[in-house]
Each structure stands twice: as C-alpha cells, then as structure tokens.
Amino acid sequence: MSAFSVSFMGSDVVASCDASTTILDACISTGAPVPYNCRSGECGECRARLMSGSIEEIPGADPAIFNDVDRQQGDILTCMCFPRSNLELDVPLKSNKNVAAIETINTLVEGITWHGREILEVAVLPPSPISFQPGQYFDWTIRTNGVKRSFSAASAPDSEMLWFHIRLHPDGIASNFVSDVLRVGDFLEITGPFGHFKISDNAHRPxxxxxxxxxxxxxxxxxxxxxxxxxxxxxxxxxxxxxxxxxxxxxxxxxxxxxxxxxxxxxxxxxxxxxxxxxxxxxxxxxxxxxxxxxxxxxxxxxxxxxxxxxxxxxxxxxxxxxxxxxxxxxxxxxxxx
Ligand code: FES
CATH class of the missing domain: 3.40.50.80 (Nucleotide-binding domain of ferredoxin-NADP reductase (FNR) module)
Incomplete structure (x- = not known):
C-alpha cells in the first residue's frame, strides 16, 4: 500500500502514513511528537491545521469539541482522519524526550483481583520489561472480537508486572471480557505506551x-x-x-x-x-x-x-x-x- 508523507510547519519531522492508518496513529508509531489523548475524537487534543493536502474524515468526532466551524477554518482531528495525499500540518509538536517506542506484546495474566463490586485489578507479566512513563496508557486487544480498549498503567515502570484497573459497566465490551472471559494464565495482547499525562520534572514544586x-x-x-x-x-x-x-x-x-x-x-x-x-x-x-x-x-x-x-x-x-x-x-x- 502506498504511503503518504506527513510534515509539520517549522519542523524537520516527517511521518509516513498509509491510506488506512489514521494520521495520529502513523505519527505516534513513527515517533512524531504530536499532541493527543483519547485517540477517538472525543478530547480535541489532536487538533491540527491542515495547510496542504487532502484527508478523509472518519465520522464520530464529538460535535461539542469538533464540528463544521472547525472544519471550515481548516482544522482536522488527526485521530479521525486518513491521508489521501501528502500532507503538511500546523500543530505545536511536543518534546519527544523520554518517548518510548510503541510495541505490541503478548503478556501473561498473573492476577485478577476485585476491589469492591465495580473495580477489577488485572496484573500482567510482559515477556521483558516495558519502557513507559508513569501516567501513560496501553491499548488492550479484546480477543473475543478484536476491539481495542485503553487502560492506564496503575504500576510504576520499575514494577515487574503491569497493573490495570477496570471499572465494570453493564454490557461494556471490556467489562464483560474481564469479568466473564479473562482468567489467570491467559495471554493478553497490549499495545503502547500512549499518552502525555505525566508528572513534570519540577521536583521542588508541590x-x-x-x-x-x-x-x-x-x-x-x-x-x-x-x-x-x-x-x-x-x-x-x-x-x-x-x-x-x-x-x-x-x-x-x-x-x-x-x-x-x-x-x-x-x-x-x-x-x-x-x-x-x-x-x-x-x-x-x-x-x-x-x-x-x-x-x-x-x-x-x-x-x-x-x-x-x-x-x-x-x-x-x-x-x-x-x-x-x-x-x-x-x-x-x-x-x-x-
Ligand atoms: S486524540 Fe482526542 S480527539 Fe483526537
């Protein structure tokens, strides 16, 4: 499949993106330090100004955070668009200091613990230590249907196991999977780390x-x-x-x-x-x-x-x-x- 280039005004960074990958996912996987959070059209963090090129938008962005007014002024949500040509974007790039590579790995479920009636803690063991920043999240692949769900790591990077907290919702895809299907000893595929939520280096500040x-x-x-x-x-x-x-x-x-x-x-x-x-x-x-x-x-x-x-x-x-x-x-x- 042919790939398009995604470049950024005022920067030498260039990402490569094929026609069936969102611009955001391509940027993340090639290490372009673009802003984002939800990766699903709901937070607005990945907004960029399309300076040149053409895109195809996936329906589903929350109209409260991105609507026709934004489109008319030339903005896009990079998590909700596929490229249809080479693109140039105007977006404030973040520092990519300490940005870990995105990996997809099979982990071993070592523990599933209830906290009250609504929260499950799942501990998984990766085959080797995973590099991430405290505060980042991982995508789980729900093996029963291939759907992805995002969960923040609840453990520090120096922990041998990765821990996740899942709040159970009636009829939630991840909820049903965790409570009814996932068992200790199973493999769980996770991809990450994602996200920019982390503590600053200002160690002297409350x-x-x-x-x-x-x-x-x-x-x-x-x-x-x-x-x-x-x-x-x-x-x-x-x-x-x-x-x-x-x-x-x-x-x-x-x-x-x-x-x-x-x-x-x-x-x-x-x-x-x-x-x-x-x-x-x-x-x-x-x-x-x-x-x-x-x-x-x-x-x-x-x-x-x-x-x-x-x-x-x-x-x-x-x-x-x-x-x-x-x-x-x-x-x-x-x-x-x-
Ligand atoms: S990352 Fe949240 S809207 Fe795109």
Missing amino acids: AIFVAGGTGFAPIRSILDAAVSRKDTRPVRLFYGARTSDSLYCTDDADRWRSTLPDFKFFPALSDEPIETGVDAFRGNVTDLLDSELGSEVFGAEAYLCGPPPMIDAAIDVLLTKGIEKEDIFYDKFLPAKR
Whole structure:
C-alpha cells in the first residue's frame, strides 16, 4: 500500500502514513511528537491545521469539541482522519524526550483481583520489561472480537508486572471480557505506551492530584514512581468515589503516608450515608478540594484524572485558588463509545 508523507510547519519531522492508518496513529508509531489523548475524537487534543493536502474524515468526532466551524477554518482531528495525499500540518509538536517506542506484546495474566463490586485489578507479566512513563496508557486487544480498549498503567515502570484497573459497566465490551472471559494464565495482547499525562520534572514544586474512579490508576503509577526516586515534593491526593465500596485506594494512601515525606490524602464520597461512619468527606471531591486547599497552592502543579465533569469542576476550583492554567495537567477518562 502506498504511503503518504506527513510534515509539520517549522519542523524537520516527517511521518509516513498509509491510506488506512489514521494520521495520529502513523505519527505516534513513527515517533512524531504530536499532541493527543483519547485517540477517538472525543478530547480535541489532536487538533491540527491542515495547510496542504487532502484527508478523509472518519465520522464520530464529538460535535461539542469538533464540528463544521472547525472544519471550515481548516482544522482536522488527526485521530479521525486518513491521508489521501501528502500532507503538511500546523500543530505545536511536543518534546519527544523520554518517548518510548510503541510495541505490541503478548503478556501473561498473573492476577485478577476485585476491589469492591465495580473495580477489577488485572496484573500482567510482559515477556521483558516495558519502557513507559508513569501516567501513560496501553491499548488492550479484546480477543473475543478484536476491539481495542485503553487502560492506564496503575504500576510504576520499575514494577515487574503491569497493573490495570477496570471499572465494570453493564454490557461494556471490556467489562464483560474481564469479568466473564479473562482468567489467570491467559495471554493478553497490549499495545503502547500512549499518552502525555505525566508528572513534570519540577521536583521542588508541590503536586496536587485529583482523581475520580479509576482515574486513580495513572496517579498510582506516578506516585509509586515518585517513591522509587525518593521524591520530596509535597503531595496532596484528593480522591472522589460514590460509595466506600469504590474507595479502593486507601491501602496505597497508607503506604504513601509512610514512604513520601509530605503526603496527605483527602477522600470524598458523594453517595455514602453519614451513618456508615466511613472516615471520608461526604460530597463531591471538588467541594473537598475547595475547602481543604490552602497554602500548598503556592507554586503548585495540579494533575487531574477522571470523568470530564469532575475535571472541569476541579480546574475551576484550582484557577480560583490561584494555580496557573499552564500548571494544570489532566487526563479525561471518557466512556467507551460501545
Ligand atoms: S486524540 Fe483526537 S480527539 Fe482526542
């Protein structure tokens, strides 16, 4: 199949992309450091201005983040387009420092553990250590139908095994696969690492983490890596769940209390009755963030991961508290389309 070139204004970087590969996937696999997050038309991170060439767009982009107004001004979502000629794009390239090569590997399922009734932790053993940045994610190939689903690594890169957290949804493709099909001893094909959600090198700055649901997974990877490199920055972790059944990170929080020099944990439960006596704030995690954040905001960076409404609300709180927009990093966990 003939391949087209994808070049970038003001850069020597050139990617090669065949007609049946999305521009984004071709850029990622050839190491072009383009911005992206969801790879499915839902976050808008991969937006680029098409300076020359022609493309074919795959239907399915969320019209709230990309619509005809964007198309008319010449923008494209690189994750939703195939090339139909050589292309030149105008897009701010990211640093490709520490960018690991994308690999597809067969891993061995070593453990499947329930956390409450909704979250499963799956531990897999790769044939050799995988290079990735804490906070990145991998695609799973669901072997029953070939569908791909993305899950953040919940373990640090120096861990022998890769851990993933899967929230079960009724009739979810990955949910059914993990709960009904996948068993210890099976092989699981994964591809990655993907994504740009990772902690900065500014080791002297306080770090505020806000997680909802399994948005805890990449933060767990980041904080375990922080322990490994003896990070000394102040860390505040705000975690939101609906009930105590989904509050599955307390053991990790206890561990970080004794392994990180300045760590505080703030759990919030939105639907847990007061009468249960569980030691956690009752309400939304963003309300807790608003009430608890104090002087630690000075010079802080914030890392948010979870459902989009939680992230949008947390950004509003953090901006009100004086954290600069460019110091807020987030990874929106979007529900799979099917
Ligand atoms: S990466 Fe393309 S819209 Fe999210």
